Amino acid sequence: MNDSAVALSARFFVNYTIDNDWGQVVYLSDDRYVFAALTLLVSVIGIFGGIYCLTNACKNKDFRVRSTALTVNLSSSTILLCGIVCPIHAYTLLQPRDNFFAQEEHSGACRLIAFLYFFGMTFCAYAHTSIGINRMFAIITAEHRHMRFLTSRPTTACLILLSWVISGVTYIVPLLSLYGEDFGYSKRTLKCSFSSHGSAVYVIAFKIIYAVLPFVTVLLCYLIILSLILKSKRRMFYSMRVNVIIPERSIQPVELVRQTRKKKAEIRVTTVAFVSWLVLMLCFVPSGVHGLFFQSMTGLQTKLGQSLTILLWFGCAINPILYAFLNTYKIKRTTGKGWCIQHVCVPAMNRKRRGTAISMQLDTFCTDHDAGRKHIETAM
Structure with missing residues (x-):
């Protein structure tokens, strides 16, 4: 055993190792039981959170009319990740050597679990991307009524379908073992993940699609939304300063009711979507930054690395709960201010x-x- 391996063991892990029969030594932490318990807790939170969000969407009329499809999309990604991947990851933590997925004859099942893990994480990111784009379209439509097709059902369906397609197509290459990329039981991390990399082009494309593209897209959407809102406020302020006279009866009461309610609802839903996305990013960024400094799989298996991974999963798990709770809270608050039946x-x-x-x-x-x-x- 070389000196660097000894130093790594002394710093991060307890003083025992196992020989995994693959010609290398893997260090196991006593804290794996703690991490397994936390993973199961995150799994339970995510499952019940997804169910709670779907139930809320069905019960609340305003929430149902405006956000059902996007809510189902977001909740599906969480239920997929927390309902299937997290329990299996906890199982491999508790049984690192003699587990079902480590056996050669079950490599296909391990390959599928690795695919579901990365598909679920990417799907969660692009579910927020579709929500961000939808919110941008809604704000644009509120100002320009002739562009209603941007918020139509076919457009929303295309955004949802695109989030599924991007998340699935990205990992077809390792799932089918093409270009040297392969899913399997990793000998270094003792879980179902990437087992080999053979294409530098694919690795770069994977990182861009997995992390950079959804983050940049959603950020641009909310920046555009902010600029449109500020522009609208400046236009209203300018109209008041120059004493623009609005003729009597130029705005019909029913039309004014409709416009006001629509703008209030769009701003409310957009605020909730932004807060939910921001919470997910706060949980994702620490894990992403840590991964940049520890390129080796062994470095990612430190206590800090595993803690940040669980933090990322926790962000995905609580997102539907947060999304549904904020929508319900905003609706009740609006009702208390005079919106009644x-x-x-x-x-x-x-x-x-x-x-x-x-x-x-x-x-x-x-x-x-x-x-x-x-x-x-x-x-x-």
């Missing part, structure tokens, strides 16, 4: 004359749906 109260434009200047103030008007009457309170 029988009387829909929204901001209305009220003008107050002060000499020759015209200033616009916000007031409230309510539409009585039961009697079909409209009552507009105006302060002149």
Whole structure:
């Protein structure tokens, strides 16, 4: 055993090793039981979180109408990762040598588990990418009504289908053992993962598709959304400064109700989507940065490396819970401020004359749906 291996063992692991019959020594940590328990806990959180998110989408009308397909897409990635991959990873931690997937005759099953792991992680990232693109389209449509096709059902279906296709096609090469890339039971990490790399081009493409592309795409989407919102606010502020006179009855009350509710709902859903994505990135970045400094599989198996991996899985597990909870909280908060079933109260434009200047103030008007009457309170 060389000096570097001894130093690695003394620093990160307990003082015992095993011979794995593959011509090399693998160090096992006593803390693998702790990591296995944490992995199972993350698995339970992810499964129940995905179910909770789907249940919320079915129960809440506003949430169901606006976000069902994208919510199912996000929850599916979490249930796939936490329901299948995490329990198997915990099993291989507890049985590193004599487990089902380490046997040669079961290499096909191990190959499938490795594929599901990377597919689930990539699928989770691109589920947020499809949500980010959808939110950008929604904000654009709110300002430009002639572009409604951007938020149509076919467009949303294409975004969801694209997230599935990209996540699956990326890992066809190692799944079929093409170009020297292969999935299998890794001799260095003692789990189902990449067992060999034979193409530098594929490795670069894999890293770009897996981490860089979804992160950059979602970041650009939310930057565009922020710029559109700021531009809209500046335009409104400028209109008030130059005393733009809006003719009486230029905006019908029903149309004003519809526009106001739509803008409020789009801003609410966009805020929730951004917070959910930000939490996932906060859990993903530490693991990604650590992976850049420890290129070897042995370095990734340190206590710090395994802890950051569990943090990443935890971020994927709590994402549906966070997404559903924030949507429910925002809806209840909006309801408490006057959005009700029988009387829909929204901001209305009220003008107050002060000499020759015209200033616009916000007031409230309510539409009585039961009697079909409209009552507009105006302060002149």
